[in-house]
Amino acid sequence: MQPDSPTHDGDPFPHAHLVFTDGKGFDVWARSKGGTHKIKFVNKTDHSYSVSNSWPALQNGFTQAMQSASPSPITPGIYIFNPAGDDTPRHDPGTQFCQVPTATAAAAAADALSNGKGNGKKAQSTKPFAFFSLGEGGVIETSFDVPPASVVDYIAAFHFFSPHVCQVLFYDGNIGILTEAEDDDGQSSAPPSLRIVNNTDAEYNVHPMWVDLSASLKGLRTGAYINSLDPTGDFNTLFIGKSGLLSRVKAAPKSAVLYRHAGRLSDYTRVGIVPLGARCTARMLLHKVEYDGPCYPFDLTRTSFTCDVSDMIASDFTDMWNPEMLYYDHDLGRVFHNKWHGLSYAHEVEEGDDPVENIWPVFERMKKRYSQRANRFHYTVQRADEVLFVRTGEATRGEIEDLLSKLREKRQGKPMKLMLMSQQAGSEFADLPEVIHLNNDMDPDRMYEDAQYWKHCSNQFKHILNGLGVTSNNLFWCPNSPNFELLEEDPITPATTARRPSDLDGYNDDERHFFDAQFKVIDDTEAEAPTKPPIKMFSDVNLYLKGPRDGADEVFDSVVAEVAG
Numbered sequence: 001m002q003p004d005s006p007t008h009d010g011d012p013f014p015h016a017h018l019v020f021t022d023g024k025g026f027d028v029w030a031r032s033k034g035g036t037h038k039i040k041f042v043n044k045t046d047h048s049y050s051v052s053n054s055w056p057a058l059q060n061g062f063t064q065a066m067q068s069a070s071p072s073p074i075t076p077g078i079y080i081f082n083p084a085g086d087d088t089p090r091h092d093p094g095t096q097f098c099q100v101p102t103a104t105a106a107a108a109a110a111d112a113l114s115n116g117k118g119n120g121k122k123a124q125s126t127k128p129f130a131f132f133s134l135g136e137g138g139v140i141e142t143s144f145d146v147p148p149a150s151v152v153d154y155i156a157a158f159h160f161f162s163p164h165v166c167q168v169l170f171y172d173g174n175i176g177i178l179t180e181a182e183d184d185d186g187q188s189s190a191p192p193s194l195r196i197v198n199n200t201d202a203e204y205n206v207h208p209m210w211v212d213l214s215a216s217l218k219g220l221r222t223g224a225y226i227n228s229l230d231p232t233g234d235f236n237t238l239f240i241g242k243s244g245l246l247s248r249v250k251a252a253p254k255s256a257v258l259y260r261h262a263g264r265l266s267d268y269t270r271v272g273i274v275p276l277g278a279r280c281t282a283r284m285l286l287h288k289v290e291y292d293g294p295c296y297p298f299d300l301t302r303t304s305f306t307c308d309v310s311d312m313i314a315s316d317f318t319d320m321w322n323p324e325m326l327y328y329d330h331d332l333g334r335v336f337h338n339k340w341h342g343l344s345y346a347h348e349v350e351e352g353d354d355p356v357e358n359i360w361p362v363f364e365r366m367k368k369r370y371s372q373r374a375n376r377f378h379y380t381v382q383r384a385d386e387v388l389f390v391r392t393g394e395a396t397r398g399e400i401e402d403l404l405s406k407l408r409e410k411r412q413g414k415p416m417k418l419m420l421m422s423q424q425a426g427s428e429f430a431d432l433p434e435v436i437h438l439n440n441d442m443d444p445d446r447m448y449e450d451a452q453y454w455k456h457c458s459n460q461f462k463h464i465l466n467g468l469g470v471t472s473n474n475l476f477w478c479p480n481s482p483n484f485e486l487l488e489e490d491p492i493t494p495a496t497t498a499r500r501p502s503d504l505d506g507y508n509d510d511e512r513h514f515f516d517a518q519f520k521v522i523d524d525t526e527a528e529a530p531t532k533p534p535i536k537m538f539s540d541v542n543l544y545l546k547g548p549r550d551g552a553d554e555v556f557d558s559v560v561a562e563v564a565g
Contacts, residue, residue, distance in 0.1 A: 026049050032072065032074070037156040040151060041150075047148050048148055049145065049146045074138065079133070172212075205290070216244070218244045220240055223261055224238070234471070238259050246479075248477065270385050272386070272475075273388050274387055279393070280300055281447075282391075285461040301343060304343075306400065308340040325337055335348050380478045382412075387411065391403075392442070404432070423441055425439075
């Protein structure tokens with residue numbers, strides 16, 4: 001082990017501590033200066049090196065560096081790639097702070113994890129990995145590749161929490177959300193970006209119902225922010241509006257991931273998924289695949305008759321929580337409705353209630369609860385670009401046609417589909433282009449009793465949604481308490497504020513051509529919004545599911561998508 005030395009041959013920066021060398025062109029250096037912990041990987045060879053704790057000599061170098069040196073040049077925690085390559089983490093207008101590589105490096109890191117130690121094998125990784133983690137005692141907790149012929153700098157993540165480096169939007173001791181610091185003149189030339197840092201050993205869900213976190217994102221540029229490490233993975237798109245966070249992402253354990261602004265909210269087609277009963281099947285499935293948000297009116301009710309659902313939607317749920325129309329059946333343990341006889345509530349009586357002697361606390365709670373759920377229904381139906389309604393249970397063609405007419409009225413011509421999951425012939429709904437029929441209703445009682453069956457059904461349901469183009473990255477997430485007066489994004493403004501002079505009589509032909517080239521003539525008061533491509537689900541796609549093989553072991557035989565034309 002080489003002691004601290006500013007004069008060591010090949011020392012990449014002053015007063016560095018040599019953590020490891022293989023004597024063949026691969027060195028690891030560390031330094032602590034002014035409270036800044038920095039680790040530098042120097043690879044002078046023409047092949048990648050895989051860094052992991054399964055390389056004993058390398059791991060031993062980190063362990064000894066943390067234990068033997070005083071003060072230690074390294075500290076436990078997350079280290080973030082620093083493209084500037086200088087002594088302090090700061091925004092670099094040319095490269096943008098903490099720039100992370102593409103998914104190529106993520107794949108290389110996965111290879112490193114499986115391949116084990118850095119054995120000089122050729123690898124496809126050509127960019128540094130975005131971050132890595134050191135545990136107590138210097139244990140390497142992240143496997144990654146160091147590209148050939150490279151010098152790669154990492155700086156301890158806690159330094160990025162300095163106000164001179166980044167603006168800390170949120171930090172609770174476990175999860176931190178940072179945005180890059182502005183330039184000295186108060187303006188940033190780089191596209192907006194956010195970094196989510198997870199200091200823990202557990203995966204975290206970052207979602208709109210995390211009230212404090214969501215509110216911390218108010219005031220940022222609205223739009224979509226994409227995980228630049230894995231742009232196409234699940235839960236990797238942050239939608240941010242004026243009210244804060246509008247989507248769910250996952251923060252992996254011991255990670256620091258950059259999300260870059262990729263466009264306006266209006267550039268993306270977001271799909272709302274709204275259950276319509278008959279039971280809690282859809283809610284259970286959405287919860288298991290983590291596509292769920294705050295409840296809608298039918299999520300936790302039983303609505304045996306499709307005609308009741310149509311009537312409730314048409315009447316804007318006016319009487320759904322009307323106490324004069326509700327009564328409690330003690331023997332069945334449910335609240336029933338005397339107008340919509342197929343409607344009942346199994347989850348409204350809570351511990352401490354005495355619904356036989358005094359049902360009014362239950363009714364008051366239902367009024368608050370279901371009025372909020374109705375507001376979310378209206379908000380999603382009005383605001384989502386496209387909506388997928390999901391209902392289980394058998395229905396006649398006439399009932400479905402009536403339901404569709406009520407839903408069309410609420411959607412006011414915007415795209416929608418109705419997924420009906422029922423054990424009946426799909427021919428009943430032939431030539432209804434808005435209906436997707438699945439010949440299975442996924443029994444919620446069995447899902448509740450059998451965790452494996454629930455998981456199996458959920459995986460199939462997610463597969464179906466993804467096959468239709470609905471993913472975790474294009475969901476419309478309804479706020480818990482929607483504000484109908486608030487537009488989450490300012491409307492598109494004209495392309496330019498400058499206008500071509502209206503009178504060109506005094507200009508020669510060359511000058512007229514100049515104005516034609518430099519200015520856009522705006523005839524309308526508002527610019528035309530760009531046309532968003534529809535989700536695959538709303539194209540001419542008919543989806544059918546064949547029945548279960550034996551009704552028990554397999555939910556589906558296969559999923560067949562037939563694209564018209």
